[in-house]
Amino acid sequence: MNLPTAAGGGFANFPPAFELVPRLLLLLEDAEADFESLAKLIRVDAGLTTNVLRLANTPSFAGSFRSDTLEQAVLRLGLNEIYRIVATVIASPVLATAHDPALAKLGLWTHSLAVAVAAEVIARRLRQETHAAFTTGLLHDLGKTVLAQKYGGQYAALVEHCISANQPIWKAELTAFRNDHAHVGAGLLKHWNFPENLVSAILCHHEPLRCARPHRQLAALVNIANTVAYRIGHGYGCPAETADPDPGSIYSLGLGKRDLEGLEAEASEALQREREAFQ
Ligand SMILES: [Fe+2]
Ligand SMILES: [Fe+2]
Secondary structure, eight states, X not given: OOOXXXXXXTTTTOOGGGGXXXXXXXXXXXXXXXXXXXHHHHHTOHHHHHHHHXXXXXXXXXXXXXXXXXXXXXXXXXXXXXXXXXXXXXXXXXXXXXXXXHHHHHTHHHHHHHHHHHHHHHHHHTTOOSHHHHHHHHHTTTHHHHHHHHHTHHHHHHHXXXXXXXXXXXXXXXXXXXXXXXXXXXXXXXXXXXXXXXHHHHHTSSSXXXXXXXXXXXXXXHHHHHHHHHHTTOXXXXXXXXXXXXXXXXXXXXOOHHHHTTHHHHHHHHHHXXXXXXX
């Protein structure tokens, strides 16, 4: 199967605001970035601005304070928090496709949010910046939306098969389609000019040790976050996905088994806040 192309209609469900995510990531890398430059980028999309402001004012994020303008919200919540809200608002209509039987069965939206939050928790433990980890987690299974769109009922049947045969979905995709959602998602994000580390980590999120060395840590981090999400109950009920995280991934992050203790509880708690805001 070829990677989807813009002309091929593979992006039919992708909002134009999707292109803002790599631009915002780039901005966050810039030490000179300030709240005005972030607000300026977001404000080009009126619908997005309204949604971000609405979410920034929910009790999960704002407590008892209200922001009347985007600038106030960015100033109060900070660049990182606003970025997380923006990325989630943009990705949610693509991933939360309950009308699609395969994606609903996969629990794709909650699974993606759980992986994003778990990746952020791990990045914080490693004292790394968190927006790359959060974004990679959020979009790691994006390719599933394309496969579901392309194969319809066949893909839904494949999900059922994986549950009964206890086979991870990506392995079944390779057998059935000679491609898997990791390759499809990475191809898509490359097309949208996402940074190379994020594209490579998503390409290798099932087999992080195959990732190019500079991006292996991020791939390993998302691999563990993916397992955490399944283990706290956000997936499609395939037992094989809840096996212990790959020791190679743990080692490549410089973590010990003890570092992983409490990770599931912490991710569960952090996810609760996100779900309350984004439900
Ligand atoms: Fe995956
Ligand atoms: Fe996943």
